[in-house]
Amino acid sequence: xxxxxxxxxxxxxxxxxxxxxxxxxxxxxxxxxxxxxxxxxxxxxxxxxxxxxxxxxxxxxxxxxxxxxxxxxxxxxxxxxxxxxxxxxxxxxxxxxxxxxxxxxxxxxxxxxxxxxxxxxxxxxxxxxxxxxxxxxxxxxxxxxxxxxxxxxxxxxxxxxxxxxxxxxxxxxxxxxxxxxxxxxxxxxxxxxxxxxxxxxxxxxxxxxxxxxxxxxxxxxxxxxxxxxxxxxxxxxxxxxxxxxxxxxxxxxxxxxxxxxxxxxxxxxxxxxxxxxxxxxxxxxxxxxxxxxxxxxxxxxxxxxxxxxxxxxxxxxxxx
Numbered sequence: 023x024x025x026x027x028x029x030x031x032x033x034x035x036x037x038x039x040x041x042x043x044x045x046x047x048x049x050x051x052x053x054x055x056x057x058x059x060x061x062x063x064x065x066x067x068x069x070x071x072x073x074x075x076x077x078x079x080x081x082x083x084x085x086x087x088x089x090x091x092x093x094x095x096x097x098x099x100x101x102x103x104x105x106x107x108x109x110x111x112x113x114x115x116x117x118x119x120x121x122x123x124x125x126x127x128x129x130x131x132x133x134x135x136x137x138x139x140x141x142x143x144x145x146x147x148x149x150x151x152x153x154x155x156x157x158x159x160x161x162x163x164x165x166x167x168x169x170x171x172x173x174x175x176x177x178x179x180x181x182x183x184x185x186x187x188x189x190x191x192x193x194x195x196x197x198x199x200x201x202x203x204x205x206x207x208x209x210x211x212x213x214x215x216x217x218x219x220x221x222x223x224x225x226x227x228x229x230x231x232x233x234x235x236x237x238x239x240x241x242x243x244x245x246x247x248x249x250x251x252x253x254x255x256x257x258x259x260x261x262x263x264x265x266x267x268x269x270x271x272x273x274x275x276x277x278x279x280x281x282x283x284x285x286x287x288x289x290x291x292x293x294x295x296x297x298x299x300x301x302x303x304x305x306x307x308x309x310x311x312x313x314x315x316x317x318x319x320x321x322x323x324x325x326x327x328x329x330x331x332x333x334x335x336x337x338x339x340x341x342x
Contacts, residue, residue: 040175042067066106109151139280141195156285220250
């Protein structure tokens, strides 16, 4: 369990970079690792792997359904494919191939998606992935990971190399992504990382909402409210024990995610609480609409996916 930690400064490094650096190390150690992409060499940062291992790198063009089918075929021969493209096209567009070719068979394919959530803000609704976690939570055999920053992305990529079976890693886009800046802490698949202690409520966040949650917790501490903060980087399998412990000890739960409020982290946590320790809970996310077009920070502010949004959600649950 981590002690209370406060972000010091937020230099930026993309979750894509953390992934690319880890994949290069994994590929050096394991000759069975291959990388596949749908025209996202530099965006996904598999260009690092490709420069060193061009014979193990394949670009199938903008054909994501074919991409996943090829990956399944390679996995059936004992190779370990790492597949990269845009999150909405690896999930919504290619859901049948992901479900049937990879998850149903249990093939060891790592689906590494860039531009999760609304990261590709100017792309509009067709390019946003605010429903991917809901899709994947309903499919058996797949592990679902949402790192908070480049450090978590690096650690989770290294961990999933040792984690058998289909895995989905959801990363950000081209915009600068702040590092949490709180020092080293354990990151283990299936285990929430506690970043801050607290007794009055718990904020359970993933991805881009972890840093605003830490900032909100710091602001709340100035008001005498101690908020526990969990980085729930593994959406599936969910750390039920951490959720139940938080509910018993802090009595109130807030979830925060860059996803539709239906079917994502909030829904997963609510299912656990309903079965175990029902406590007051509120969810911060996109309220069941297609996200619009705009600058990324403009969209974060529009949908309250920021520190103020976390604070408002916390105050709502404290009044429940």
